Amino acid sequence: MKINADRTRCEGHGMCEALAPNLFRVADDGIVAPIADPIDDNDRDLIQLAVDSCPVEALRLT
Numbered sequence: 001m002k003i004n005a006d007r008t009r010c011e012g013h014g015m016c017e018a019l020a021p022n023l024f025r026v027a028d029d030g031i032v033a034p035i036a037d038p039i040d041d042n043d044r045d046l047i048q049l050a051v052d053s054c055p056v057e058a059l060r061l062t
């Protein structure tokens, strides 16, 4: 399982980072950079919450 972040879509709202700061980071360019790759199954619910919370639907679990 991986986090797919569409950096062309991300607008740097930071919801993902606020919900899961150990899994997402908004980089200096204002665009998200997933930290964990691949992700731990234990983090799945938290990641799903972050994916669902992104206002521009830039995140996907694959």
Ligand code: SF4
Binding pocket: 005, 009, 010, 011, 012, 013, 014, 015, 016, 017, 026, 031, 032, 053, 054, 055, 056, 057, 058, 059
């Ligand atoms: S919540 Fe969405 S728009 Fe905001 S930083 Fe994360 S991926 Fe980007």
